[in-house]
Amino acid sequence: MSLTDEDEALIAAALNGSPLAWEKLVRRYESKIYNHGLRLMGSSSDAMDLMQEVFLGVYRNLHHFRGDAKFSSWIFRIAHNKAIDMNRRKRLMTTQTRTSDQEELDFLDLIPGETNIEPDNMVSEQQQNKRVISMLSKLPLEQRLVVELKMFQSQTFEEIANLQDISVNTAKTRFYTALKKLKVVSEKVHALP
Amino acid sequence: MPCPKTQHILQEYFADDLESLAKEKIESHLLVCEHCSNELESLLLTQNTLTQWKNERTPHWNRGMELFRREHQAPISGFSLWHRLQWAPTVTCFAMMLVLLLNVNFISSQEGFSVSFGSTSDDSSVIAERLVAFQEEQRLAMDALAERVEDRQVSNNIELLQTVLDQNQQTTAENLNRIYVFFEQQRLRDLEDMRIGYQDLVDNDYETIRSLQQLAQFVSYQSPER
Known part of the structure:
Protein backbone atom coordinates (compact mmCIF):
# COMPACT_ATOMS: atom_id res chain seq x y z
CA MET A 1 0.00 0.00 0.00
CA SER A 2 1.49 3.38 -1.01
CA LEU A 3 1.75 6.32 1.37
CA THR A 4 -1.07 8.12 -0.43
CA ASP A 5 -3.32 5.04 -0.17
CA GLU A 6 -2.46 4.71 3.51
CA ASP A 7 -3.33 8.36 4.03
CA GLU A 8 -6.66 7.89 2.29
CA ALA A 9 -7.44 4.78 4.34
CA LEU A 10 -6.62 6.65 7.55
CA ILE A 11 -8.74 9.62 6.50
CA ALA A 12 -11.70 7.36 5.73
CA ALA A 13 -11.35 5.63 9.10
CA ALA A 14 -11.00 8.96 10.92
CA LEU A 15 -14.11 10.26 9.20
CA ASN A 16 -15.91 7.15 10.45
CA GLY A 17 -14.94 8.16 13.97
CA SER A 18 -11.83 6.10 14.62
CA PRO A 19 -9.61 7.95 17.11
CA LEU A 20 -6.73 5.58 16.39
CA ALA A 21 -6.79 6.42 12.69
CA TRP A 22 -6.83 10.13 13.49
CA GLU A 23 -3.90 9.76 15.87
CA LYS A 24 -1.93 7.79 13.30
CA LEU A 25 -2.65 10.40 10.64
CA VAL A 26 -1.48 13.18 12.95
CA ARG A 27 1.64 11.25 13.95
CA ARG A 28 2.57 10.83 10.27
CA TYR A 29 2.63 14.56 9.63
CA GLU A 30 3.20 16.29 12.95
CA SER A 31 7.00 16.28 12.71
CA LYS A 32 6.97 17.68 9.18
CA ILE A 33 4.49 20.39 10.10
CA TYR A 34 6.29 21.23 13.35
CA ASN A 35 9.66 21.61 11.61
CA HIS A 36 7.98 23.54 8.82
CA GLY A 37 6.56 25.90 11.47
CA LEU A 38 9.91 26.13 13.23
CA ARG A 39 11.63 27.33 10.05
CA LEU A 40 8.83 29.71 9.13
CA MET A 41 7.94 31.15 12.52
CA GLY A 42 11.35 30.95 14.20
CA SER A 43 10.33 29.71 17.65
CA SER A 44 9.17 26.46 19.19
CA SER A 45 6.07 27.99 20.77
CA ASP A 46 4.96 29.59 17.51
CA ALA A 47 5.67 26.35 15.67
CA MET A 48 3.49 24.48 18.17
CA ASP A 49 0.73 27.06 17.77
CA LEU A 50 0.95 26.77 14.01
CA MET A 51 0.93 22.97 14.15
CA GLN A 52 -2.14 22.94 16.38
CA GLU A 53 -3.94 25.40 14.13
CA VAL A 54 -3.03 23.33 11.07
CA PHE A 55 -4.35 20.08 12.55
CA LEU A 56 -7.47 21.84 13.80
CA GLY A 57 -7.96 23.11 10.24
CA VAL A 58 -7.38 19.59 8.91
CA TYR A 59 -9.87 18.17 11.40
CA ARG A 60 -12.53 20.76 10.57
CA ASN A 61 -12.12 20.30 6.83
CA LEU A 62 -11.30 16.61 6.59
CA HIS A 63 -14.69 15.83 5.08
CA HIS A 64 -13.95 18.35 2.30
CA PHE A 65 -10.81 16.46 1.29
CA ARG A 66 -11.74 14.76 -1.97
CA GLY A 67 -8.45 13.03 -2.71
CA ASP A 68 -7.93 14.99 -5.96
CA ALA A 69 -4.53 16.08 -4.66
CA LYS A 70 -2.17 14.30 -2.31
CA PHE A 71 -2.99 14.69 1.37
CA SER A 72 0.55 15.97 1.98
CA SER A 73 0.01 18.79 -0.55
CA TRP A 74 -3.36 19.59 1.00
CA ILE A 75 -2.00 19.76 4.54
CA PHE A 76 0.94 21.92 3.48
CA ARG A 77 -1.45 24.24 1.66
CA ILE A 78 -3.33 24.64 4.98
CA ALA A 79 0.00 25.14 6.80
CA HIS A 80 1.03 27.76 4.24
CA ASN A 81 -2.18 29.75 4.71
CA LYS A 82 -2.07 29.44 8.50
CA ALA A 83 1.55 30.62 8.55
CA ILE A 84 0.59 33.74 6.58
CA ASP A 85 -2.33 34.42 8.95
CA MET A 86 -0.21 33.89 12.04
CA ASN A 87 2.58 36.10 10.71
CA ARG A 88 0.05 38.84 10.03
CA ARG A 89 -1.35 38.54 13.55
CA LYS A 90 2.15 38.59 15.06
CA ARG A 91 3.10 41.65 13.04
CA LEU A 92 0.05 43.48 14.32
CA MET A 93 0.76 42.52 17.91
CA THR A 94 4.49 43.17 18.11
CA THR A 95 6.48 46.26 17.31
CA GLN A 96 7.37 46.64 13.68
CA THR A 97 10.97 47.78 13.95
CA ARG A 98 13.84 45.98 15.56
CA MET B 1 33.92 41.87 -13.53
CA PRO B 2 30.10 41.87 -13.08
CA CYS B 3 28.11 40.06 -15.73
CA PRO B 4 24.77 41.46 -16.96
CA LYS B 5 23.42 37.93 -17.46
CA THR B 6 24.02 36.70 -13.91
CA GLN B 7 20.46 37.04 -12.64
CA HIS B 8 18.89 35.45 -15.69
CA ILE B 9 21.42 32.61 -15.84
CA LEU B 10 21.26 31.72 -12.16
CA GLN B 11 17.49 32.10 -11.95
CA GLU B 12 17.16 29.59 -14.77
CA TYR B 13 19.84 27.36 -13.26
CA PHE B 14 17.54 26.63 -10.31
CA ALA B 15 14.49 26.02 -12.55
CA ASP B 16 12.86 22.59 -12.31
CA ASP B 17 12.86 21.22 -15.82
CA LEU B 18 15.31 22.94 -18.07
CA GLU B 19 15.36 21.98 -21.71
CA SER B 20 18.66 20.37 -22.67
CA LEU B 21 19.45 23.25 -25.05
CA ALA B 22 18.95 25.86 -22.37
CA LYS B 23 20.90 23.76 -19.90
CA GLU B 24 23.85 23.51 -22.29
CA LYS B 25 23.69 27.23 -22.88
CA ILE B 26 23.83 27.98 -19.16
CA GLU B 27 26.63 25.52 -18.52
CA SER B 28 28.71 26.87 -21.35
CA HIS B 29 28.22 30.41 -20.02
CA LEU B 30 29.23 29.34 -16.56
CA LEU B 31 32.42 27.81 -17.97
CA VAL B 32 33.49 31.09 -19.50
CA CYS B 33 32.06 33.61 -16.98
CA GLU B 34 33.98 33.68 -13.74
CA HIS B 35 31.57 36.09 -12.03
CA CYS B 36 28.55 33.90 -12.67
CA SER B 37 30.33 30.70 -11.66
CA ASN B 38 31.57 32.30 -8.42
CA GLU B 39 28.11 33.61 -7.69
CA LEU B 40 26.60 30.19 -8.34
CA GLU B 41 29.16 28.55 -6.08
CA SER B 42 28.34 30.87 -3.18
CA LEU B 43 24.60 30.37 -3.70
CA LEU B 44 25.04 26.59 -3.69
CA LEU B 45 27.07 26.92 -0.49
CA THR B 46 24.25 28.92 1.09
CA GLN B 47 21.75 26.32 -0.10
CA ASN B 48 23.95 23.65 1.42
CA THR B 49 23.94 25.46 4.77
CA LEU B 50 20.15 25.45 4.76
CA THR B 51 19.91 21.76 3.87
CA GLN B 52 21.90 20.89 7.00
CA TRP B 53 18.65 21.31 8.89
CA LYS B 54 17.95 18.31 11.13
CA ASN B 55 14.34 17.62 11.94
CA GLU B 56 13.61 18.37 15.59
CA ARG B 57 11.43 16.17 17.73
CA THR B 58 7.87 17.42 18.14
CA PRO B 59 7.09 18.40 21.75
CA HIS B 60 4.39 16.37 23.45
CA TRP B 61 0.83 17.42 22.68
CA ASN B 62 -2.56 15.70 22.79
CA ARG B 63 -2.96 15.57 18.98
CA GLY B 64 -6.51 16.87 19.21
CA MET B 65 -7.61 13.53 20.65
CA GLU B 66 -9.91 15.11 23.24
CA LEU B 67 -11.70 17.12 20.57
CA PHE B 68 -11.88 14.09 18.30
CA ARG B 69 -13.28 11.82 21.03
CA ARG B 70 -15.76 14.50 22.17
CA GLU B 71 -17.11 15.02 18.67
CA HIS B 72 -17.04 11.36 17.65
CA GLN B 73 -18.73 9.61 20.52
CA ALA B 74 -18.88 5.91 19.60
CA PRO B 75 -22.46 4.96 18.71
CA ILE B 76 -24.18 2.47 21.03
CA SER B 77 -23.94 -0.98 19.52
CA GLY B 78 -27.12 -3.10 19.71
CA PHE B 79 -29.80 -2.71 22.32
CA SER B 80 -28.34 -4.03 25.55
CA LEU B 81 -30.31 -5.29 28.56
CA TRP B 82 -29.39 -2.17 30.52
CA HIS B 83 -30.82 0.07 27.82
CA ARG B 84 -34.01 -2.02 27.79
CA LEU B 85 -34.28 -1.79 31.58
CA GLN B 86 -34.11 2.00 31.36
CA TRP B 87 -37.57 1.93 29.80
CA ALA B 88 -39.06 -0.24 32.61
CA PRO B 89 -40.29 2.63 34.89
CA THR B 90 -41.95 4.40 31.98
CA VAL B 91 -43.68 1.22 30.81
CA THR B 92 -44.87 0.42 34.37
CA CYS B 93 -46.30 3.92 34.82
CA PHE B 94 -48.09 3.69 31.50
CA ALA B 95 -49.58 0.31 32.42
CA MET B 96 -50.78 1.61 35.83
CA MET B 97 -52.37 4.60 34.14
CA LEU B 98 -54.22 2.31 31.73
CA VAL B 99 -55.44 0.14 34.62
CA LEU B 100 -56.80 3.21 36.40
CA LEU B 101 -58.34 4.79 33.31
CA LEU B 102 -60.06 1.60 32.14
CA ASN B 103 -61.15 0.68 35.69
CA VAL B 104 -59.75 -2.84 35.39
CA ASN B 105 -60.95 -5.39 37.98
CA PHE B 106 -59.04 -8.56 38.77
CA ILE B 107 -61.37 -11.02 40.48
CA SER B 108 -60.09 -14.28 41.80
CA SER B 109 -62.54 -16.99 42.83
CA GLN B 110 -62.62 -20.74 43.15
CA GLU B 111 -63.45 -20.97 39.46
CA GLY B 112 -60.31 -19.05 38.57
CA PHE B 113 -59.30 -15.51 37.70
CA SER B 114 -61.36 -13.01 35.74
CA VAL B 115 -60.48 -9.61 34.43
CA SER B 116 -63.18 -7.01 33.78
CA PHE B 117 -63.05 -3.46 32.44
CA GLY B 118 -65.27 -0.59 33.55
CA SER B 119 -67.83 -0.76 36.47
CA THR B 120 -71.20 -2.47 36.91
CA SER B 121 -74.57 -0.66 37.56
CA ASP B 122 -74.79 -2.19 41.12
CA ASP B 123 -71.51 -0.62 41.90
CA SER B 124 -72.75 2.77 40.72
CA SER B 125 -75.93 2.66 42.93
CA VAL B 126 -73.83 1.64 45.94
CA ILE B 127 -71.41 4.42 45.16
CA ALA B 128 -74.35 6.88 44.82
CA GLU B 129 -75.80 5.84 48.21
CA ARG B 130 -72.42 6.07 49.86
CA LEU B 131 -71.90 9.42 48.25
CA VAL B 132 -75.22 10.74 49.64
CA ALA B 133 -74.40 9.38 53.10
CA PHE B 134 -70.94 10.87 52.89
CA GLN B 135 -72.36 14.23 51.83
CA GLU B 136 -74.82 14.15 54.81
CA GLU B 137 -71.98 13.31 57.18
CA GLN B 138 -69.94 16.10 55.75
CA ARG B 139 -72.85 18.58 56.10
CA LEU B 140 -73.38 17.68 59.76
CA ALA B 141 -69.67 17.89 60.45
CA MET B 142 -69.55 21.25 58.75
CA ASP B 143 -72.53 22.57 60.80
CA ALA B 144 -70.92 21.40 64.06
CA LEU B 145 -67.69 22.96 63.02
CA ALA B 146 -69.42 26.26 62.16
CA GLU B 147 -71.16 26.29 65.55
CA ARG B 148 -67.87 25.69 67.36
CA VAL B 149 -66.21 28.40 65.36
CA GLU B 150 -69.03 30.85 66.18
CA ASP B 151 -68.84 30.04 69.92
CA ARG B 152 -65.14 30.51 69.91
CA GLN B 153 -65.54 33.75 68.00
CA VAL B 154 -68.05 35.12 70.56
CA SER B 155 -65.89 34.21 73.56
CA ASN B 156 -62.87 35.73 71.80
CA ASN B 157 -64.82 38.94 71.17
CA ILE B 158 -65.88 39.19 74.82
CA GLU B 159 -62.30 38.65 75.96
CA LEU B 160 -61.11 41.27 73.54
CA LEU B 161 -63.76 43.78 74.70
CA GLN B 162 -62.89 43.15 78.36
CA THR B 163 -59.22 43.71 77.66
CA VAL B 164 -59.92 46.90 75.76
CA LEU B 165 -62.13 48.24 78.57
CA ASP B 166 -59.48 47.42 81.18
CA GLN B 167 -56.83 49.16 79.17
CA ASN B 168 -59.08 52.15 78.60
CA GLN B 169 -59.90 52.43 82.31
CA GLN B 170 -56.25 52.26 83.23
CA THR B 171 -55.35 54.87 80.66
CA THR B 172 -58.12 57.23 81.87
CA ALA B 173 -56.96 56.95 85.51
CA GLU B 174 -53.40 57.68 84.46
CA ASN B 175 -54.54 60.67 82.45
CA LEU B 176 -56.59 62.08 85.36
CA ASN B 177 -53.63 61.67 87.68
CA ARG B 178 -51.42 63.46 85.19
CA ILE B 179 -53.98 66.34 84.91
CA TYR B 180 -54.23 66.63 88.71
CA VAL B 181 -50.42 66.80 89.05
CA PHE B 182 -50.28 69.39 86.29
CA PHE B 183 -52.99 71.59 87.91
CA GLU B 184 -51.27 71.33 91.30
CA GLN B 185 -47.92 72.38 89.79
CA GLN B 186 -49.61 75.23 87.90
CA ARG B 187 -51.34 76.45 91.14
CA LEU B 188 -48.05 76.46 93.04
CA ARG B 189 -46.33 78.31 90.16
CA ASP B 190 -49.17 80.94 90.13
CA LEU B 191 -48.90 81.43 93.92
CA GLU B 192 -45.15 81.96 93.62
CA ASP B 193 -45.69 84.46 90.77
CA MET B 194 -48.24 86.34 92.85
CA ARG B 195 -45.89 86.50 95.84
CA ILE B 196 -43.07 87.87 93.69
CA GLY B 197 -45.53 90.39 92.15
CA TYR B 198 -46.64 91.65 95.57
CA GLN B 199 -43.03 91.89 96.72
CA ASP B 200 -42.14 93.96 93.63
CA LEU B 201 -45.16 96.21 94.29
CA VAL B 202 -44.15 96.71 97.94
CA ASP B 203 -40.55 97.46 96.89
CA ASN B 204 -41.78 100.01 94.36
CA ASP B 205 -44.02 101.69 96.93
CA TYR B 206 -41.12 101.88 99.35
CA GLU B 207 -38.94 103.46 96.67
CA THR B 208 -41.70 106.01 95.90
CA ILE B 209 -42.02 107.00 99.60
CA ARG B 210 -38.23 107.43 99.87
CA SER B 211 -38.22 109.58 96.72
CA LEU B 212 -41.04 111.76 98.14
CA GLN B 213 -39.20 112.11 101.44
CA GLN B 214 -36.04 113.17 99.62
CA LEU B 215 -38.06 115.61 97.53
CA ALA B 216 -39.68 117.04 100.67
CA GLN B 217 -36.29 117.42 102.36
CA PHE B 218 -34.93 119.12 99.26
CA VAL B 219 -37.88 121.51 99.13
CA SER B 220 -37.56 122.33 102.83
CA TYR B 221 -33.83 122.91 102.42
CA GLN B 222 -34.38 125.29 99.47
CA SER B 223 -37.12 127.40 101.21
CA PRO B 224 -35.04 128.98 104.08
CA GLU B 225 -32.36 130.03 101.53
CA ARG B 226 -34.90 132.19 99.74
Missing part, protein backbone atom coordinates in the same frame (compact mmCIF):
# COMPACT_ATOMS: atom_id res chain seq x y z
CA THR A 99 16.68 47.71 17.32
CA SER A 100 20.23 47.45 16.10
CA ASP A 101 21.19 45.70 19.36
CA GLN A 102 18.80 42.88 18.56
CA GLU A 103 20.34 42.56 15.10
CA GLU A 104 23.79 42.18 16.62
CA LEU A 105 22.55 39.55 19.03
CA ASP A 106 21.13 37.53 16.14
CA PHE A 107 24.44 37.62 14.32
CA LEU A 108 26.23 36.45 17.44
CA ASP A 109 23.91 33.43 17.46
CA LEU A 110 25.09 32.58 13.98
CA ILE A 111 28.81 32.28 14.78
CA PRO A 112 29.76 28.85 13.41
CA GLY A 113 32.82 28.32 15.60
CA GLU A 114 30.70 27.84 18.66
CA THR A 115 28.89 24.86 17.17
CA ASN A 116 32.10 23.08 16.17
CA ILE A 117 33.43 22.93 19.70
CA GLU A 118 30.18 21.49 21.03
CA PRO A 119 30.79 17.83 21.90
CA ASP A 120 27.17 16.76 22.01
CA ASN A 121 25.77 15.99 18.56
CA MET A 122 22.26 16.92 19.55
CA VAL A 123 23.30 20.33 20.79
CA SER A 124 25.31 20.77 17.61
CA GLU A 125 22.27 19.94 15.51
CA GLN A 126 20.21 22.42 17.50
CA GLN A 127 22.86 25.08 16.90
CA GLN A 128 22.79 24.25 13.20
CA ASN A 129 19.01 24.58 13.14
CA LYS A 130 19.25 27.81 15.11
CA ARG A 131 21.59 29.17 12.46
CA VAL A 132 19.17 28.21 9.67
CA ILE A 133 16.27 29.81 11.56
CA SER A 134 18.24 33.00 12.10
CA MET A 135 19.19 33.15 8.42
CA LEU A 136 15.61 32.57 7.30
CA SER A 137 14.31 35.15 9.74
CA LYS A 138 16.14 37.83 7.74
CA LEU A 139 13.86 37.17 4.77
CA PRO A 140 10.39 38.62 4.27
CA LEU A 141 7.70 35.96 4.67
CA GLU A 142 6.90 35.57 0.98
CA GLN A 143 10.57 34.80 0.18
CA ARG A 144 10.90 32.58 3.26
CA LEU A 145 7.86 30.62 2.07
CA VAL A 146 9.34 30.13 -1.41
CA VAL A 147 12.64 28.88 0.06
CA GLU A 148 10.75 26.60 2.44
CA LEU A 149 8.56 25.12 -0.25
CA LYS A 150 11.36 24.75 -2.79
CA MET A 151 14.13 23.44 -0.59
CA PHE A 152 12.41 21.65 2.24
CA GLN A 153 9.14 20.52 0.65
CA SER A 154 10.74 19.90 -2.79
CA GLN A 155 7.89 21.60 -4.62
CA THR A 156 8.22 22.78 -8.19
CA PHE A 157 8.08 26.47 -9.08
CA GLU A 158 4.77 25.78 -10.79
CA GLU A 159 3.30 24.34 -7.59
CA ILE A 160 4.68 27.26 -5.58
CA ALA A 161 3.24 29.73 -8.08
CA ASN A 162 -0.18 28.07 -7.81
CA LEU A 163 -0.05 28.07 -4.04
CA GLN A 164 0.96 31.70 -3.75
CA ASP A 165 -1.17 32.85 -6.68
CA ILE A 166 1.82 34.31 -8.53
CA SER A 167 3.50 33.61 -11.87
CA VAL A 168 6.23 30.95 -12.22
CA ASN A 169 8.75 33.65 -13.11
CA THR A 170 7.90 35.62 -9.96
CA ALA A 171 8.39 32.45 -7.92
CA LYS A 172 11.81 31.92 -9.54
CA THR A 173 12.80 35.55 -8.95
CA ARG A 174 11.72 35.35 -5.31
CA PHE A 175 13.78 32.21 -4.82
CA TYR A 176 16.87 33.72 -6.43
CA THR A 177 16.50 36.98 -4.49
CA ALA A 178 16.06 35.05 -1.26
CA LEU A 179 19.19 32.95 -1.92
CA LYS A 180 21.21 36.08 -2.64
CA LYS A 181 20.00 37.67 0.59
CA LEU A 182 20.80 34.52 2.54
CA LYS A 183 24.25 34.48 1.01
CA VAL A 184 24.87 38.03 2.24
CA VAL A 185 23.64 37.12 5.71
CA SER A 186 25.87 34.05 5.76
CA GLU A 187 28.91 36.06 4.62
CA LYS A 188 28.28 38.66 7.34
CA VAL A 189 28.28 35.92 9.93
CA HIS A 190 31.54 34.45 8.68
CA ALA A 191 33.06 37.93 8.54
CA LEU A 192 32.49 38.40 12.29
CA PRO A 193 35.79 38.33 14.25
